[in-house]
Amino acid sequence: MDDKTLQVGFVGLGMMGTPMSRNLARAGVGLRVYDADADRTRTVASELGVAGVVDPAELAACDVIVTMLPTSAIVRSVFLNGDGALRIPLRQGTVVVDMSSSDPTETVATGRALAAFGVRLVDAPVSGGVPRAADGTLAIMMGADDEDAAALAERVVEPMSRSVYRTGGLGTGDAMKALNNFVAGAAFAATSEALIAGRQFGLDPQLMIDILNDSTGQSFSSTHVFGPHVVAEKYASGFSLPLITKDIRIARDLQRGMGRDAPVCEAVASSFEDALDALGGVDHTAAHRFWSGETR
Known part of the structure; x- marks a missing residue:
C-alpha cells in the first residue's frame, strides 16, 4: 500500500x-x-x-x-x-x-x-x-x-x-506532551509574574519582552506569545485556558501517581486552575489579566 x-x-x-x-x-x-x-x-x-x-x-x-x-x-x-x-x-x-x-x-x-x-x-x-x-x-x-x-x-x-x-x-507520547505543556505553562506563568512586577515598578512591558528575548529568560512564550497576545492585549493565541490547564493537571497527576514531590508543577497547576475558575473558556493568554488583578 x-x-x-x-x-x-x-x-x-x-x-x-x-x-x-x-x-x-x-x-x-x-x-x-x-x-x-x-x-x-x-x-x-x-x-x-x-x-x-x-x-x-x-x-x-x-x-x-x-x-x-x-x-x-x-x-x-x-x-x-x-x-x-x-x-x-x-x-x-x-x-x-x-x-x-x-x-x-x-x-x-x-x-x-x-x-x-x-x-x-x-x-x-x-x-x-x-x-x-x-x-x-x-x-x-x-x-x-x-x-x-x-x-x-x-x-x-x-x-x-x-x-x-x-x-x-503506548502512552509515552502523551506523557511527554503533558510534561512539555507543564514546562511551557511554567514559563508563561513566570513571564507573566515578571511582567506584572516590572510594570508596577515602572518598566515598559514590550521593552521587558525584548530584553527577555535577548537574554537567558527567553522562552517560547516570551518569543511567540507575549508580544502579539499579552502586550498587545489581543489574547488570541488559539490555545485555550481549559486545554492548557488540563495538560498541566495531567502532568501533575502523572507525578503524583509516581509518588514524586513536584512543587513547581503543583504551583503552576494551582495558578492556572485559579485563572480557569475565574475566567472560563478563554484563550490561555488571558490568565495574565487575572494574575495581574485586572479581572478581579
Whole structure:
C-alpha cells in the first residue's frame, strides 16, 4: 500500500485539526473528515475537496483514523461504547492515531480495549500551535507498542510534521506532551509574574519582552506569545485556558501517581486552575489579566 492509496479518516476539525487535515489533503491521501459539528464537517470537506461524513461509522473502511480531540475520554467515546463494545465496526489491523493531548493512563486503557478487537492505537500528540499546524511543521511525540502500527502512523503524520520523536511504548507520547505543556505553562506563568512586577515598578512591558528575548529568560512564550497576545492585549493565541490547564493537571497527576514531590508543577497547576475558575473558556493568554488583578 502506497501513500496515495491509503484511506485516512480525520476526526476533530477544530483550531488544530482543520489545518492538520488540510496538510493531509494536500499530500493526496484518500481522506474522510468528521466533526461532531455537522456544519463544520461540511465546510471543511468542501474547502479541502474531500469526503465529509455525518457518522463516525462511515470511517470503518479507513486504514488509519486520526483523532484531534479535547480529551482522552472523548477519544475513547468515538470508538467504544460504555460497555467496551466497538462503536465503529473497525476492521482488524486498523490503526488509530490519537494526536490529541490525552491522559497517558487513559490512552493505555483505551489501547488495551481496542487491541481486543485487533485495532492498534498509537498516541502522537503534537506541539507547535496553530501556526505550525498550518505550515505542516509540528513536533510529534509518538508512543506505540506495535512497530508496524507506528511505521504506518509515521507515514500518515509526516505531511503534518517537521519532526517525529519515537518516545517508547503506548502512552509515552502523551506523557511527554503533558510534561512539555507543564514546562511551557511554567514559563508563561513566570513571564507573566515578571511582567506584572516590572510594570508596577515602572518598566515598559514590550521593552521587558525584548530584553527577555535577548537574554537567558527567553522562552517560547516570551518569543511567540507575549508580544502579539499579552502586550498587545489581543489574547488570541488559539490555545485555550481549559486545554492548557488540563495538560498541566495531567502532568501533575502523572507525578503524583509516581509518588514524586513536584512543587513547581503543583504551583503552576494551582495558578492556572485559579485563572480557569475565574475566567472560563478563554484563550490561555488571558490568565495574565487575572494574575495581574485586572479581572478581579
